[in-house]
Amino acid sequence: xxxxxxxxxxxxxxxxxxxxxxxxxxxxxxxxxxxxxxxxxxxxxxxxxxxxxxxxxxxxxxxxxxxxxxxxxxxxxxxxxxxxxxxxxxxxxxxxxxxxxxxxxxxxxxxxxxxxxxxxxxxxxxxxxxxxxxxxxxxxxxxxxxxxxxxxxxxxxxxxxxxxxxxxxxxxxxxxxxxxxxxxxxxxxxxxxxxxxxxxxxxxxxxxxxxxxxxxxxxxxxxxxxxxxxxxxxxxxxxxxxxxxxxxxxxxxxxxxxxxxxxxxxxxxxxxxxxxxxxxxxxxxxxxxxxxxxxxxxxxxxxxxxxxxxxxxxxxxxxxxxxxxxxxxxxxxxxxxxxxxxxxxxxxx
Numbered sequence: 434x435x436x437x438x439x440x441x442x443x444x445x446x447x448x449x450x451x452x453x454x455x456x457x458x459x460x461x462x463x464x465x466x467x468x469x470x471x472x473x474x475x476x477x478x479x480x481x482x483x484x485x486x487x488x489x490x491x492x493x494x495x496x497x498x499x500x501x502x503x504x505x506x507x508x509x510x511x512x513x514x515x516x517x518x519x520x521x522x523x524x525x526x527x528x529x530x531x532x533x534x535x536x537x538x539x540x541x542x543x544x545x546x547x548x549x550x551x552x553x554x555x556x557x558x559x560x561x562x563x564x565x566x567x568x569x570x571x572x573x574x575x576x577x578x579x580x581x582x583x584x585x586x587x588x589x590x591x592x593x594x595x596x597x598x599x600x601x602x603x604x605x606x607x608x609x610x611x612x613x614x615x616x617x618x619x620x621x622x623x624x625x626x627x628x629x630x631x632x633x634x635x636x637x638x639x640x641x642x643x644x645x646x647x648x649x650x651x652x653x654x655x656x657x658x659x660x661x662x663x664x665x666x667x668x669x670x671x672x673x674x675x676x677x678x679x680x681x682x683x684x685x686x687x688x689x690x691x692x693x694x695x696x697x698x699x700x701x702x703x704x705x706x707x708x709x710x711x712x713x714x715x716x717x718x719x720x721x722x723x724x725x726x727x728x729x730x731x732x733x734x735x736x737x738x739x740x741x742x743x744x745x746x747x748x749x750x751x752x753x754x755x756x757x758x759x760x761x762x763x764x765x766x767x768x769x770x771x772x773x774x775x776x777x778x779x780x781x782x
Contacts (some may be wrong), residue, residue: 437738439503440466440494440525442516444474447530448507450696451559451730453481455475456505458702459734461742465501468494484506488626491516498523498583503741504556506530506753510606514539517554521546526553526741532615533754537762540755542684547751553740555747556754558619563690564709564728565675566620571726572677573624575653577714579681581773583663584660585618586675588613590687610635610761613664618757621652621660627756628652628660632772638667650764686712690728702731 439456441448441464448467456462466486468479477485488494504520505528505638514534520527521543533540533556536657546552560566572578581648622628630653638647649665652660663672676685695706709725736748756779763774 434461434628434742435483437462437503437526438465438501438766439463439469439742440504441502441505441507442468442491442511443496443507443530444471444478445468445507448505449474449477449481452505452528452530452557452692454696454702455559456729458731459738460735461738462503466494466497468718491519494521495523497524502526504528510535510611513606513634514543516608517543518546521550521552522556524550524552526737528555528557528737529751530557531559531619531754532556532606532611532758532761533751534758537640537678537755537758540751540758542700544751544755544771553736553747554751555740555749556751558616558623558749558753558757559730559733560616560620560690561623561749562729562732563692563772564725565688565690565712566624567726567728568686568712568723569624569675569677569684572714572723577682578677578679578684581625581656581677581679583658583678584621584625584676584743585662585673585678586617586660587663587672588674589665590665591669591671593639593665594647595639608646609664609666610616610645610764612649614650614761614764615757617662617664618650618652618760619753621662622753622756622760623652624677625654627655627776628760629655629776631760631763631767631774633767635725635765635768639663642666648764650760681716683715684712684723686710686725692728692730696741748779 444467467487469475470489493646503526506516507530513529517527517529632651634649635645636647647665650662673687673690711722711724714723733748740747767774
């Protein structure tokens with residue numbers, strides 16, 4: 434069977450550094466088209482992907498729709514919905530970089546459109562395949578920790594100077610809550626199940642910042658467990674990456690998964706990597722190191738290819754992207770009110 438011919442819309446950090454090398458590492462899929470208005474990025478794509486077809490706009494891409502089967506949307510957040518809608522309408526299996534959209538209702542409508550058209554849609558919540566998340570999920574599944582009653586997760590950085598990048602601009606669906614916070618919320622829901630209530634503190638800490646750059650969220654899950662989540666661009670002390678407290682044991686992982694840095698450094702996604710540092714497990718008998726599972730972002734695209742070719746489930750259900758946005762919107766409401774906000778029950782697709 435021929436490779437899944439895929440168009441990549443956007444060739445900035447997400448498109449060039451993350452999606453392109455992950456796709457290159459997976460058999461059965463290839464990038465055949467790149468869309469970028471930036472002539473420098475188009476030249477980078479020409480160098481990175483010999484033979485790729487380069488176009489400046491999405492309209493130019495849609496005009497040659499017979500040349501590809503799938504689309505990856507790796508653009509500014511505020512155009513995710515429009516681009517994914519057109520892609521679905523053309524019958525293209527579609528990956529949208531997180532967040533799925535900037536609005537939960539738009540995300541829900543996008544999911545409905547995909548179902549109505551019977552076209553595959555998925556959202557790139559790649560950090561489900563981080564070393565810490567994979568290890569935490571395994572420990573939970575095997576019962577090592579007992580009943581989980583608390584999760585703590587941090588995704589913090591120290592960037593005192595406000596960047597001109599679109600992610601720092603409110604007009605482009607920016608802010609740290611939509612960016613790093615999307616990862617944290619998805620991780621909490623993925624590990625502990627649906628949330629029923631949210632309390633949040635969203636702040637602007639750095640001079641010149643126009644949108645949230647320092648956030649804390651407290652989620653209450655339907656199971657009774659609680660998640661405490663921190664995301665920030667104004668945090669000199671990083672804190673532990675992930676902590677789980679259970680009835681039988683506690684576990685902590687301090688180090689951020691190394692896959693993004695390796696990709697930024699130009700290391701191929703399928704190159705051998707050093708083992709991830711171990712986590713630490715505490716029980717009534719004492720403490721010991723626990724080996725960490727290796728992170729594996731390429732698993733997302735292996736799952737995507739399998740879903741397209743065999744008709745199975747996508748690697749991440751798009752409805753998960755809707756639930757992340759519902760929590761984020763509840764967090765904004767909670768911060769404004771200074772009160773806990775209840776979430777609607779999870780509705781079946």
